[in-house]
Amino acid sequence: MRRAVIALVLTAAGLVPLLRYHPSTATTASAASAQGTARTGTTTPSAGSPPSTAANGTRTVTGSEVETEFGPYQVQVTFNGSTITDVQMVETPSDRRSQRIADSAAPTLRQEALQAQSAKIDTVSGATATSEAYAQSLQAAIDAGN
Structure with missing residues (x-):
C-alpha cells in the first residue's frame, strides 16, 4: 500500500x-x-532596409529579421561614415521569458558590436539563440550599410 x-x-x-x-x-x-507569411528558414529573404541618411552624415540601417525557435530578432544599426555608432534591438520574441533574456543580453551584445565594429561578437552565456540572431541581423545591416 x-x-x-x-x-x-x-x-x-x-x-x-x-x-x-x-x-x-x-x-x-x-x-x-x-x-500570411511562412517562416521556414533562419532569416527572411530581405537583407535589411535601405539606409536612411541624416543631414549630419549618420545613417540608420535595419538588419534582416532573423527567425529563431523562440521568435524573431532584428537590430537597427547607426553608422557615421563606416563606423558603427549605435546598435539597438528593434524586434524580439513576444513571450516574456525571451524578452527578459533579450533585454539582459542586449547591452553586452551592443558593447561587443561597438568594440568589434563588426558582427564577429562573442555569444552571451544563457542567451545563445539571442546572440546568434543578433549577430546575423547585425551582419545584414552592415552589408546593407556599406
Missing part, C-alpha cells in the same frame, strides 16, 4: 510540469500564419 501511494505521488509530480508547459513557438507560428 505504501509503495502505491509513493508511486501515485511521483506520477502526479511528473505530470504537473507537463500540464503547465505552454510552448512559445505556437504563438509565433499562429502569428506568422495570420500574417
Whole structure:
C-alpha cells in the first residue's frame, strides 16, 4: 500500500510540469500564419532596409529579421561614415521569458558590436539563440550599410 501511494505521488509530480508547459513557438507560428507569411528558414529573404541618411552624415540601417525557435530578432544599426555608432534591438520574441533574456543580453551584445565594429561578437552565456540572431541581423545591416 505504501509503495502505491509513493508511486501515485511521483506520477502526479511528473505530470504537473507537463500540464503547465505552454510552448512559445505556437504563438509565433499562429502569428506568422495570420500574417500570411511562412517562416521556414533562419532569416527572411530581405537583407535589411535601405539606409536612411541624416543631414549630419549618420545613417540608420535595419538588419534582416532573423527567425529563431523562440521568435524573431532584428537590430537597427547607426553608422557615421563606416563606423558603427549605435546598435539597438528593434524586434524580439513576444513571450516574456525571451524578452527578459533579450533585454539582459542586449547591452553586452551592443558593447561587443561597438568594440568589434563588426558582427564577429562573442555569444552571451544563457542567451545563445539571442546572440546568434543578433549577430546575423547585425551582419545584414552592415552589408546593407556599406
